[in-house]
Amino acid sequence: MRNLMRDERAWAVLLLALAALVPVVAPMLGSPATVALATRIAIYAIAASSLNLLLGGAGLVSFGHAAYYGLGGYVVGILYAHYVSGEPFLGVIPGTNDLLVTLPLAILVGGLGALVIGALSLRTAGVQFIMITLAFAQMLFFLFVSLKAYGGDDGLAIRRVAPVLGMNLRDPATLYWICLGLLAAWLFLMDRVSRSRFGRVLSGIRQGERRMAAIGVRTYPYKLAAFVIAGMGAAMAGALMVNQARFVSPDMMHWTKSGELMVMVILGGLGTLVGPALGAAVLVAMEYTLSGLTEHWQFIEGPILVLVVLFARGGLMGAIRLISGMRGRGAGALPAGELPPRHVQPEDRAVPDLPMRPGAAPRG
């Protein structure tokens, strides 16, 4: 039993089981709106967990993850718009409002977007990588702002959603259980990935890319594969969010959304299984609570983020481990000689031909 408690997977199963009870418990407590909030949390948890594969898994700081989240959302929105107008998209693809079609298509489009952007961006590293991923996300953001046919700045509303396998998506509890099920499936996949050979290579890249290259691993295809998987996860989350909010707008791709997803990962615990989901829950709940208290909640949230970064290293999962002595995939469970996230050999920070901290000399 004690061993079970120490395993992060046991915690994941327990938390998901508890979360499944939310639609049952919430009406009893007289707050049915909680289900919608919990749905948003589950969706953000998928997005944050997908970003964690890059940040915590491979050590790739992508600052444009909202691009794939938004792409997934727009697949649903655009197909719905064509379903309403009756005109096929690009004259070939008929519109639809069926989640069984739009969700896989969103995942596919998100993966393709990540493949193209990742293939180009991964030629750089370090700060340049952070900035080029941001640049591509901004390009997509401005592209969708300018597409007046799909609402431009104002976005698209989605009104009627077809039932999925007889389930009515307009029912908050049904939608919530679908999102939670997909979150569970996603976390299972992430757990499998992290224990696979692929996951071990990613971990090796994070700890020292030069060493991985030195032992004969071509790192680029592994990084690109991680980038594509992460993009697909984010696109799935985006598609679900559009079904939940019944609305899609370029705001989904705004760079602050990428920042928010990063905050969730760090807040919960970089490189952990449950951490990103916990971070999503805490951030969404915190924003909800603070925005109920004051219109100026960001004035409080900002300093909280700074404090978390400065003093709560390892995030919530780090704090939980510290208290409970739990061993997950964190430092305690690592094989001898392996470095936990954050502890990177200074000389291994990036491929050798790029300027890294401590930085380069200024020139006049």
Add this chain to the structure above:
Amino acid sequence: MTPGVALLLEQLLNGVQLGVTLFLLAAGLTLVFGIMGVINLAHGSLYMVGAYAAAITATTTGSPWLALLAGLAAAAATGMVVEFVVLRRLYARDHLDQVLATFGLILFFNEGMVLLFGRQPLFVNVPEGLRGAVRVLPGVDYPVYRLLIIAVGLAVALGLYLLIQKSRIGMLVRAGATHREMVRALGVDIRLLYTLVFGLGALLAGLAGLMAGPILSVQVGMGESILILTFVVVVIGGIGSVRGALFGAVLVGVVDTLLRAYVPGLLRQVMAGSEADALGAGLASMGVYLLMALVLLAKPRGLFPAHA
């Protein structure tokens, strides 16, 4: 001179003017990054603080000189406090922590400005004596105030060159960037140096903000739209290189301005007016990011990499 050429010249000057504004921000950002290795997303907030302080002072006292002083002082002081309280603890951290903490600072500063001054944009008049236009070439009139911005930006570029290459403090800055520990071992207070460099960067950001006030409206969020462009400039120019920041800034400023001026017009020849305007604005906004991606793919360290 034909109207077409006159328009092109005017847009080119507008591009250079946006470019020097970007340079003032990029110079601080690239110095802070090159020397301390910190990605400071809150640099745009310092620009906003400078703009607000100058705008408020200008409307209450009516004196442009007091507004200038207030803008510079507020930005530099805010910058040094931020360095002392938050960023100092982030020098040894990785980029992820720096991005997040300074992201938190942006939320704090933006909402703080809303609390203090509300969401309504402030409008600032161009100081008297700088209104009106001069004839820069036959048939081309250009506002005096914008010419002044260009002149100030170029003067700052020259001053920075002299400061970094010729002065003792510049020597310490260069030494601190390459051999931090050695400089400290020689008895230089490197933390004070960092605070000073950060203060200088903040001062330049404030200068950019207060000069932009009469051209743009002063509002919450003005820092972020220009911050991302500034990062594009820094990355294109080569991180840590002030010379690269100048070239990158003028390049980005001119490209962005020309695309915005001409793309909607070109599109309007093939599609309906309002759609052409929207799509053109979007494509023009994408242009600089495309430029950056192309530069990085060709030269992953930027055009003027420090330590070439």
